[in-house]
Amino acid sequence: MTALTPELEPLYQAAKAAASQAYAPYSQFPVGVAVRALDGSIYTGCNVENASYGATVCAERNAIAAGVVAGKRQFDALMVYTPQAQLTPPCGLCRQVIAEFFLPETIIYSSNHQAQLQGWTVQQLLPDAFTPLYLANSTKVSTE
Numbered sequence: 338m339t340a341l342t343p344e345l346e347p348l349y350q351a352a353k354a355a356a357s358q359a360y361a362p363y364s365q366f367p368v369g370v371a372v373r374a375l376d377g378s379i380y381t382g383c384n385v386e387n388a389s390y391g392a393t394v395c396a397e398r399n400a401i402a403a404g405v406v407a408g409k410r411q412f413d414a415l416m417v418y419t420p421q422a423q424l425t426p427p428c429g430l431c432r433q434v435i436a437e438f439f440l441p442e443t444i445i446y447s448s449n450h451q452a453q454l455q456g457w458t459v460q461q462l463l464p465d466a467f468t469p470l471y472l473a474n475s476t477k478v479s480t481e
Contacts, residue, residue, distance in 0.1 A: 339446070339454040345416065348373060349448055352418035355381035355396065362386060366419065370396040372404055373414040380404040397431035401438055412438050417447045424448070424455040426462060435459055436466035 341349055348371045356369025361384055368384040382399025397417065404412060415435065419425045424447040427435060435445060441460040448454050459466070 339456050341448070341452045341454055345414075345446065345454070347371075347379060348414055348416035348446070349418065349452065349454075351379050351381050352416040352448065353450075355383045355400070356418045356420065359383040359396070360385045363388070363390070366421070368396040368425070369418045370400040371416045371418075372400045372412045374404055374407075374409040375411050375413055376409075378404070378407065378409065380407065380409070395428060395431050397427050398434050401434055405438075410438065411440075413440075413443060415439065415443070415445045417445070418449070419447075420450040422449065422451075424453060426455075426457060432459075432463040433466065436463050436468055441466070 351371035352369040355371065356367045359367030359369060361367045363386050371379050371381050373379050380400050380403040382396045382403055384396045386393045417425060417427060426447055436459055439459050443459050444456040445459060445462060446454050446456045
């Protein structure tokens with residue numbers, strides 16, 4: 338467990354506020370996320386469920402998308418908030434999106450209503466992630 342520091346407090350509060358806006362009528366599992374861009378700007382997102390479960394969008398992807406809409410392409414912090422006793426890491430799909438916009442050594446935090454924190458690096462969450470570097474460094478071969 339990690340302690341909530343003054344540096345992380347704004348992310349925690351923003352993620353907590355975002356969770357209060359979650360639309361989670363099916364899972365009853367509200368999630369809020371705050372991401373911080375390199376310039377210090379904070380963007381939030383919450384989970385938005387759908388009766389067609391596959392159309393559900395997670396809080397992590399919504400927060401990152403909000404930053405992208407604002408013109409940001411790199412982030413240096415992410416805080417997940419759930420009002421649950423157990424600290425919850427991002428799902429697999431969100432881990433892939435996180436790997437697109439965060440450096441491998443960036444710590445991704447999970448928090449709860451008791452201000453408890455746990456952190457993982459992006460590398461720990463998604464070892465050997467498929468990232469833009471794979472595409473940039475790939476050699477195209479002819480299949481003729």
